[in-house]
Amino acid sequence: MDKHLRSEMIRQAMDAKETSYSPYSKFRVGASVLTSDGTIYSGCNVENASYGLAICAERNAIFQAAFAGKRKIVAVAVSSDERGFLTPCGACRQVISEFADDKTEIILVNTAGKSKSVSFQSIFPTPPALNKLKK
Ligand code: THU
Numbered sequence: 001m002d003k004h005l006r007s008e009m010i011r012q013a014m015d016a017k018e019t020s021y022s023p024y025s026k027f028r029v030g031a032s033v034l035t036s037d038g039t040i041y042s043g044c045n046v047e048n049a050s051y052g053l054a055i056c057a058e059r060n061a062i063f064q065a066a067f068a069g070k071r072k073i074v075a076v077a078v079s080s081d082e083r084g085f086l087t088p089c090g091a092c093r094q095v096i097s098e099f100a101d102d103k104t105e106i107i108l109v110n111t112a113g114k115s116k117s118v119s120f121q122s123i124f125p126t127p128p129a130l131n132k133l134k135k
Pocket residue numbers: 022025027028029044045046047054055056057058078086087088089092
């Protein structure tokens with residue numbers, strides 16, 4: 001991916017983390033999504049007093065893109081306050097798979113802003129058949 005787009009995605013994912021609403025877990029997450037037209041959408045995790053209703057940063061960002069009418073995800077960046085690299089949860093991987101293709105990239109960003117990329121395929125190798133029917 002273009003170097004400047006990649007650093008812009010990282011910047012937006014880290015910025016989004018700042019608006020995380022996570023009073024219960026105190027675990028801040030920010031995400032950004034690059035769609036096929038070159039637009040970046042971002043989101044943070046938003047928790048609730050009814051704990052199970054928390055929405056992850058990744059899904060928040062993806063739903064912003066979907067609401068804007070975008071249907072193709074080129075890359076997703078995820079940032080946390082961890083020194084290691086947080087990877088998307090299973091539910092988010094399923095949601096990413098709805099709009100991903102075999103080139104979709106996942107950019108993992110640690111608290112220091114250090115990043116590494118993994119292919120979406122490598123972390124979600126066998127999407128359910130239902131997803132395949134839609135493509
Ligand atoms: N969370 C995310 O936003 N993304 C992830 O990839 C992992 C978990 C959120 C959900 C919850 O608000 C908090 O982090 C603790 O699990």
